[in-house]
Amino acid sequence: MSEKAKVYFGSIQQGQDAIFAALAVKIDKIIELLDFSTIKKRDKVAIKMHLGFQDGHQTVPVFFVRRIVKAVKRVGGWPFITDNPTAVYNAVDRGYTQETCGCPIIPAAGVKDGYVHSVSVGYNNVDTLEMSGVIHDADALIDLTHAKGHACSGYGGAIKNLALGGYSAPSRWNKIHGVEHSIPYWDAKKCTPEHAQALVKACPYNALKYDAEKHKLSLLLYACRNQLCLECLEADKEVGCLEIKPEFFAAFQELMAITSKKVLDTFDENKRFFVNFILQVTPHCDCMGMIQPSVVADIGVLGSRNIVAIENATLDLIAKAGLIEQTIPPYFKHVNLDPNIDLHPFERLWGSMKNPYLVVGFAEQYGLGTRKYELVEVLPPEETGKMEPPKQVYERQPSFY
C-alpha cells in the first residue's frame, strides 16, 4: 500500500479577526512546510502560472505571488514567472509586473512561441508535442495554480497548468485539444446532410458543427454538456448516427496526465512544488478572458510536493463546499442540482462525462503521484481562535512599513 502524501491546507476561515489568523500567514507557513531548501543556490526556478487573458484577472493574486517569490529568493534560488507569450505581454493589465511580483516574467516558449523541445507522446492522434523551452531549461518548478472549472475536463488545476501550459500554442490548441478528433462519434454514411443540419439545430450549446462541403459533423468537446443534455440523441433516435460516449471525453484528460508527466520528468523530484489557490472558483478557465462569477465559496490554499494528492484534495474540498446556486450563470441551462445524486460540483455544471477526478486517476496510473493524502491544516480556526488577541489592530499613526 502506497504512503499518503502530505497536503498542507490553509483555510480562508480564521479563528479571530487578526493578521496571525489570516490566509497570508498560513501561506507563509505552508511554504515553510513545503521546504524550499531542496532548491539550490542559483537554481533557476520556474513559477508556472496562468496569468489570465484580456479581462480574465481572477487568477492567483499578485499579493500571494510576491510572497512565494520572496521565499524562493530566501533560499538563494532565482525565480521567474512564466506563461504563454500573450499572457506574459499583457500581464501588466492584470497587475503582474516584475515590480509587483518581485521577479522577471518570461514567455514559456520565447518571444515568438518557438523556443521548444520536441517530445514524443504517441497517444491516439498525438505523435509529438513541442514543450516550452524556458520551462524545460529551469532547475526547479513551482506549479502555482488557480483552481477553477474547465469546459473540456470539468476542472482546471495543477495538472492542466502543466499539461497545456507547458507547451507552445500549436501543440496546445491543435494537438492536445485536437485529441477529441481521435475518438469516432459519428457515422457519416448513415447521416444525410439534412439530418446533420437537424442535429446541429437540436444542440442548445452550439456543440455540433456541420461542414456541408466535406459532409463532416464535428462534436466540440468544450461546448458539449453530455448527459446533462443529450438533446442531439433525441433528434437522432430514428437514424442512430451519433454517439455521446465517455471515451470521447476521457481522452483529453488522459492526454493531460501524459503531457504533464512529460513536463514533470524534466525536473528532479525534490525540486517540484505544487500550490493550489481555491479562491474565486469560476466555472470556466482563466483563458476565457472575461470576468466570471465565483460558483464555489472561497476555500483557501493548498501546498504539496505531490501533484496527484494536491489535485485530489482540491477536488474533495470543492466537493465538500458545493456550488453557490445563486451565482451559477444562466448560460448553464442544464445544471444538475439534485442533492440525491452524487455528483461533483463540476459534474453538476459540465456533465458527468467531464468527471474532474478522471485526470487525477490517469495521473496516478501514469506514475505522477498518489491519490492518497493526509490533509494537514495549518493554523486552523480552532487553534487561532484560542490565541492571545493582538494588542494593536489599527494603524493610529503612519508607520511606513
Ligand code: SF4
Ligand atoms: S449532448 Fe447536448 S450539448 Fe452535447 S452535442 Fe448533444 S445536444 Fe449538444
